[in-house]
Amino acid sequence: MDSATRQQIETRRAALQMSPEEFRAAGHKLVDEIAAFLESIPRRPVIPPVSPQALQQAMGTDSLPEHGTPAGVLLEDAARLLFDHSLLSSHPRFWGYINAGPAPIGALADLLASAVNPNTGGWILAPIGSEIERQTVRWIAELIGYPPDCGGLLASGGNMANFIPFLTAKRTKVDWPAHESGLRAGRQLRVYGSSETHTWIHKAADLFGLGTEAIRWIPCGHDQRMNPDALRREIERDRDAGDLPFLVVGQAGSVSTGAVDPLPRIAAICREHNLWFHVDGAYGAVAAALPASSPHAVPDLAGIAEADSIAVDPHKWLYAPLEAGCALVRDRRLLLRTFSHRPPYYHFDEGDGEHDMINYFEHGLQNSRGFRALKVWLALRQAGREGYVKSIMDDIGVAQALYRAAETHPELEAVTQALSITTLRYVPQDLRSKRESAAVAEYLNRLNTEILDRLQRGGEAFLTNAVVDGRFLLRACVVNFRSTPADAEAVAGIVARVGCDADHDLRPISDIDGNS
Numbered sequence: 001m002d003s004a005t006r007q008q009i010e011t012r013r014a015a016l017q018m019s020p021e022e023f024r025a026a027g028h029k030l031v032d033e034i035a036a037f038l039e040s041i042p043r044r045p046v047i048p049p050v051s052p053q054a055l056q057q058a059m060g061t062d063s064l065p066e067h068g069t070p071a072g073v074l075l076e077d078a079a080r081l082l083f084d085h086s087l088l089s090s091h092p093r094f095w096g097y098i099n100a101g102p103a104p105i106g107a108l109a110d111l112l113a114s115a116v117n118p119n120t121g122g123w124i125l126a127p128i129g130s131e132i133e134r135q136t137v138r139w140i141a142e143l144i145g146y147p148p149d150c151g152g153l154l155a156s157g158g159n160m161a162n163f164i165p166f167l168t169a170k171r172t173k174v175d176w177p178a179h180e181s182g183l184r185a186g187r188q189l190r191v192y193g194s195s196e197t198h199t200w201i202h203k204a205a206d207l208f209g210l211g212t213e214a215i216r217w218i219p220c221g222h223d224q225r226m227n228p229d230a231l232r233r234e235i236e237r238d239r240d241a242g243d244l245p246f247l248v249v250g251q252a253g254s255v256s257t258g259a260v261d262p263l264p265r266i267a268a269i270c271r272e273h274n275l276w277f278h279v280d281g282a283y284g285a286v287a288a289a290l291p292a293s294s295p296h297a298v299p300d301l302a303g304i305a306e307a308d309s310i311a312v313d314p315h316k317w318l319y320a321p322l323e324a325g326c327a328l329v330r331d332r333r334l335l336l337r338t339f340s341h342r343p344p345y346y347h348f349d350e351g352d353g354e355h356d357m358i359n360y361f362e363h364g365l366q367n368s369r370g371f372r373a374l375k376v377w378l379a380l381r382q383a384g385r386e387g388y389v390k391s392i393m394d395d396i397g398v399a400q401a402l403y404r405a406a407e408t409h410p411e412l413e414a415v416t417q418a419l420s421i422t423t424l425r426y427v428p429q430d431l432r433s434k435r436e437s438a439a440v441a442e443y444l445n446r447l448n449t450e451i452l453d454r455l456q457r458g459g460e461a462f463l464t465n466a467v468v469d470g471r472f473l474l475r476a477c478v479v480n481f482r483s484t485p486a487d488a489e490a491v492a493g494i495v496a497r498v499g500c501d502a503d504h505d506l507r508p509i510s511d512i513d514g515n516s
Ligand SMILES: *Cc1c(COP(=O)(O)O)cnc(C)c1O
Pocket: 098, 156, 157, 158, 159, 160, 162, 198, 200, 253, 254, 255, 280, 281, 282, 283, 313, 325
């Protein structure tokens, strides 16, 4: 320790101070433990047995400690609690929700970001942090084929990354001073999305004053993709009734089944009717990075280039640790028009026109902001475009291997496959030909719900569910660069085994459809 540091510590000893020696020792030990933990993940259950009661017991239920404890002791204790009582999204057989297995560089990036603690609300508070965020936004746009000079910023996740464009669209398309008088004074706003749209849109319509009745749910075909003719009819009907249609939300990878809407056709309808075209690509937008020659490429994703705004979640298919969403808005000035309020107590330099100092508090909802961009920026550099394209294709390959395994298994039914999402269900062989009867359909839903519960408790694999055409399905979403096709085959076997047991336990004595 040099004498300046020693003096500083000796003149004021704060409870939260750590000496350089203490920090180094505790930090090295923690990094060693994390490395061993990461290595051990495939041998651990995806989720250990957990209950609120057991966890509260493990933590101890004492009240707030009066006196402090040395940091090293606490970190060791916390690491053990987290390692032993967590759901492991890095496990090669974790395919639940849309929840990535995180890139290790993201963990180190978060450590680095917290140590320096830039506040990316204002450029002067985070000079390099703001520039890294600006470059990250540009790179994400480049990756998915969006104009790199667009506006945009990182946000906590897909909800926020959709809210920001939603609000920008509302500010831009509403033709009365709603920012002063509110929405009451004008026409009824209308927003359009397919029936598969993620629930963020409920929150947005409700909390931003439109009311959920402003949402027009456009029906989908059997492929879960929006029917563009229905969209056009609905817009025209609302316009004729005197309402103000202002926003259409297209899906680039729906949350249930990974469906990609016919984005170029929706873009054309939006142009024709002067509506804001937003693409919710929280999960799937990054698949636009696949070259057109790839067998996994989805041609409709090219419609992303025509959107007024996009939501992309780096904490999904870019494998960033939580939290990281990203909102892109074609015309950056509209973000400022929507979010810039300048109180007298802020005096932020803006630089000149060519080399502006970007103050992100004026581009979105947050004021003080952490440095989310670092983990995303480092991962983009570590993998490069090529590395990401390969990981995305491999994830799709694993999901397709699961589909094939289900297709060929006599007691599994493969139902949908799009991007890296596969849905399937367990159908006992003797019920296969009676699937359509109401009583059997109801039993299969009950059976597969039970199978999902057992799978999630069992810890061998973790899936979630989708409901398609009234059928309760098991759903695997592979955003996990640790998974392999062999895992897919193993998981199909696990589902069939758990399914067989559950059927044994659940099947009513009398025949289900009561006619044989
Ligand atoms: C995950 C997801 C969201 C919500 O994102 P969060 O990061 O969970 O807030 C919204 N839309 C789609 C299509 C998603 O997949």
